[in-house]
Amino acid sequence: MISPAARDALQSWLATERALKGAAENTITAYTRDVSDFLTFMTQHKAEPQGLRPLAQIGVSDMRAWMAHTRSDDVGPRSLARKLSAVKSFYRWLSEREGFEPTAVLATRSPKFQRKLPRPLSEDAARAVIDTVDMQSQTPWISIRDQAVITLLYGCGLRISEALSLTGANIPLGEALRIIGKGGKERVVPVLPAARAAVAAYSRLCPYPIEPDTPLFLGARGGKLSPRIVQKVMAQARMQLGLPATATPHAMRHSFATHLLNAGGDLRAIQELLGHASLSTTQAYTGVETARLMEVYQRAHPKA
Structure with a gap:
């Protein structure tokens, strides 16, 4: 006791x-x-x-x-x-x-452990997932809804909880989106035209009224969309495309960060976009690139 x-x-x-x-x-x-x-x-x-x-x-x-x-x-x-x-x-x-x-x-020492590196998708795989998600459901508005959610995860680097916390007050999406992340930490993320278009298409097709104080993304019966539905949709797309089990909704966020870094993005700026409290969390993405470079090196020099 x-x-x-x-x-x-x-x-x-x-x-x-x-x-x-x-x-x-x-x-x-x-x-x-x-x-x-x-x-x-x-x-x-x-x-x-x-x-x-x-x-x-x-x-x-x-x-x-x-x-x-x-x-x-x-x-x-x-x-x-x-x-x-x-x-x-x-x-x-x-x-x-x-x-x-x-x-x-x-003074008690923390046990050592191997820090897991994020598992991003390639740019082609990320695009293929977005295209494939659009074909999962026979109900048009649900297909475009799923595509809009996944597009936001990849295009804005959102956590799934952040995407599903958006309300009708957020539409139409502007060029930037104010997000309340973990611990109430607020950040502003730019919204790509593709993401704006996907959300606009969904809001037009959704059969239920989307009010300023109601969730933006709705389930088949009009309630708030469950994260499990998004995870299921992603799993179906993963199986169709032959992607590994690490290709989850959160992997789209990892892919956003990694692809920005590949394109020369500043680590501090990526930290702000992701809403990481510590730069050390964001620095894991540099580890991804180092690991990838070593794989390329070993393929080119198999005797190394």
């Missing part, structure tokens, strides 16, 4: 993350789970309730015990690193509020 004092501190920290840092609800949910698990373990490990004073006395051996226990639950290095990051964030806040030195927690 978590002590009332520790539970209150956790809730106060979460409120701070939500209010001052604009943390997304998914992030808050993950923080709640990860830090609660940590506090529960420390209660069991110490065999006594962990109030604020005991929490301030967590040592290196305690952190090692928690790390070993978490690994024993088949938690991979990437997930463990995420959990440790959440615990460290909580301890930074708690130590400032309570006035203690959190060295043992903050």
Whole structure:
């Protein structure tokens, strides 16, 4: 069991993350789970309730015990690193509020793991997906709807949640689109003529009224379009084109970023367009290009 004092501190920290840092609800949910698990373990490990004073006395051996226990639950290095990051964030806040030195927690090393590189499509494959999606449904307005969504993912670098959060107030699309992304972070992205045309065609054919306060993209029965429908449509196009399983809706966003980088786009500008809080996240795309160059090199020099 978590002590009332520790539970209150956790809730106060979460409120701070939500209010001052604009943390997304998914992030808050993950923080709640990860830090609660940590506090529960420390209660069991110490065999006594962990109030604020005991929490301030967590040592290196305690952190090692928690790390070993978490690994024993088949938690991979990437997930463990995420959990440790959440615990460290909580301890930074708690130590400032309570006035203690959190060295043992903050000095704990994150496990090393192989960072996954984005898996973009080639430019030809991305165009082929957009063309193929248009032929998936026998209902014309649904076909053009699906094409419009996928075109926005690729043409504007949107997350699927961002595309499906657009409302009737966004049409007709202008030359730029204001997007509220993760953590309430706002950005402005340019809208290509092809994307404007696709959305305009969809809004003309949609049999349901699209009001300023209703979702722009509607399902077959007039409700908000589900992300699962978009994922299913993308899977069908992927199978038709013989593309790998990594060709998902999110891969269209990765493709947007990679193709911009290939064309000489500035990394900082791409960071802004994608809505990444950290440049290090955007820098993963330079890793994609390095990996691709090495593949070309190895094909040209098989003995290398």
